[in-house]
Amino acid sequence: MFHPVSTYIGLRYLRGRSGDRFSRFVSYMSTAGITIGVMSLITVLSVMNGFEGQLKGRILGVLPQAIVSQHDGKTPRTEQAPEFIQAMSTAAHPEPIVQSEAVIQSAKQLSAGLLIGIEPNEHDPIEQHVIAGRLSNLKAGAYQVFVGSTLARSMDIAPGDKVRLMVTSASQFTPLGRIPSQRIFTVAGIYNTGSDVDGQLMLTHIDDAARLLRFNKQTMTGWRLFFNDPFVVGEMSQQPLPEGWQWQDWRDQRGELFQAVRMEKNMMGLMLGLIVGVAAFNIISALIMVVMEKQSEVAILKTQGMTDKQVMTIFMVQGASSGVVGACIGGVLGVLLASNLNNLMESAGIALFSMGGSLPVVINPIQIMVVVTLAVMLSLLATLFPSYRASSVKPAEALRYE
Numbered sequence: 001m002f003h004p005v006s007t008y009i010g011l012r013y014l015r016g017r018s019g020d021r022f023s024r025f026v027s028y029m030s031t032a033g034i035t036i037g038v039m040s041l042i043t044v045l046s047v048m049n050g051f052e053g054q055l056k057g058r059i060l061g062v063l064p065q066a067i068v069s070q071h072d073g074k075t076p077r078t079e080q081a082p083e084f085i086q087a088m089s090t091a092a093h094p095e096p097i098v099q100s101e102a103v104i105q106s107a108k109q110l111s112a113g114l115l116i117g118i119e120p121n122e123h124d125p126i127e128q129h130v131i132a133g134r135l136s137n138l139k140a141g142a143y144q145v146f147v148g149s150t151l152a153r154s155m156d157i158a159p160g161d162k163v164r165l166m167v168t169s170a171s172q173f174t175p176l177g178r179i180p181s182q183r184i185f186t187v188a189g190i191y192n193t194g195s196d197v198d199g200q201l202m203l204t205h206i207d208d209a210a211r212l213l214r215f216n217k218q219t220m221t222g223w224r225l226f227f228n229d230p231f232v233v234g235e236m237s238q239q240p241l242p243e244g245w246q247w248q249d250w251r252d253q254r255g256e257l258f259q260a261v262r263m264e265k266n267m268m269g270l271m272l273g274l275i276v277g278v279a280a281f282n283i284i285s286a287l288i289m290v291v292m293e294k295q296s297e298v299a300i301l302k303t304q305g306m307t308d309k310q311v312m313t314i315f316m317v318q319g320a321s322s323g324v325v326g327a328c329i330g331g332v333l334g335v336l337l338a339s340n341l342n343n344l345m346e347s348a349g350i351a352l353f354s355m356g357g358s359l360p361v362v363i364n365p366i367q368i369m370v371v372v373t374l375a376v377m378l379s380l381l382a383t384l385f386p387s388y389r390a391s392s393v394k395p396a397e398a399l400r401y402e
Contacts, residue, residue: 030283036279036330037276037375041371042334047361048264048268060254061126061193063114067225069223071244076219076220090228096224097117097222100115102115104147111151115212117204121136134189140207142205143183143186144204145203148192151199162185183212185204276374276375280381280382284382311390320380323376324376334368335368
């Protein structure tokens with residue numbers, strides 16, 4: 001026999017005797033509880049990862065991720081960004097940008113949003129979301145604007161229609177009072193990201209936006225930075241900037257949304273983690289019953305020379321085996337369920353989206369390993385007290401009435 005004796009006996013106890021149905025039932029329920037908890041946790045976390053990634057791609061891929069500008073909001077426009085700004089933009093070269101809050105007015109509706117002026121190119125992140133027109137067709141002096149599908153629908157406008165853009169930050173005094181800077185623009189195209197950005201963001205040529213804000217030709221708001229992971233702005237914002245420069249990023253516009261998503265993800269993980277915890281504590285009750293039943297056998301093992309540590313290992317192996325088996329099976333089932341979740345929902349006739357589409361699912365292998373490892377560790381922790389009780393059995397007292 002090549003097994004360590006404690007491991008061998010612990011695995012034999014795990015199978016149990018054919019007549020001991022209740023103990024085996026409790027043990028199997030503990031394993032099943034851990035399996036269901038791990039499977040549910042992996043599935044929910046994968047879906048939440050998908051939602052978070054989708055929001056990151058659709059919202060933060062379109063909004064300016066970060067802007068570095070001078071403190072007065074008016075930055076000299078040069079051919080290239082300063083070296084310290086180029087070093088900060090890791091995904092692409094920084095680009096000049098003009099940004100301001102603006103009011104858009106059509107013949108039927110009035111709305112407010114964020115106006116950004118850019119130098120149009122085919123590599124702009126919003127280009128892949130354009131459903132009408134081409135962003136590269138924006139020409140300086142043509143006063144054209146791209147709007148989101150939600151904004152276009154609410155204002156009943158289409159490509160070719162005229163809209164009025166007004167900027168209150170560049171207002172001027174007239175005999176009739178203070179009037180915001182305004183200009184008639186032509187709707188040149190529509191984009192659709194599938195997020196609330198479609199109802200707020202407006203894009204135009206940087207020169208036209210600068211004229212609307214009454215900037216001169218050599219002035220802009222700042223330099224737009226690009227990152228592979230928009231969430232690095234938290235660390236990047238801590239870097240010291242030269243005197244006279246300031247930092248702003250997407251958290252000013254959408255920080256609360258992503259904080260809410262992350263909090264919901266953490267709370268869902270906590271609630272489902274409690275399922276694993278309850279199942280792990282079931283191991284305690286199962287082991288205590290086994291310890292009470294096996295007292296005479298433990299006493300005999302001790303009289304034959306088995307140490308307290310070896311006895312403790314027997315019951316730790318028995319209890320931890322339930323956790324290992326449950327966590328591994330739950331991990332495999334969780335990955336399979338998350339991978340085929342949309343197919344299963346379609347087969348069951350469940351439609352979560354009236355306009356079609358599917359649940360975004362992103363399976364993170366590291367996250368799965370962490371969940372399975374924590375489930376195993378929690379199961380192992382649950383075996384400590386019953387195993388210690390078993391090792392404390394005194395042979396003379398246990399065998400007194402045998």
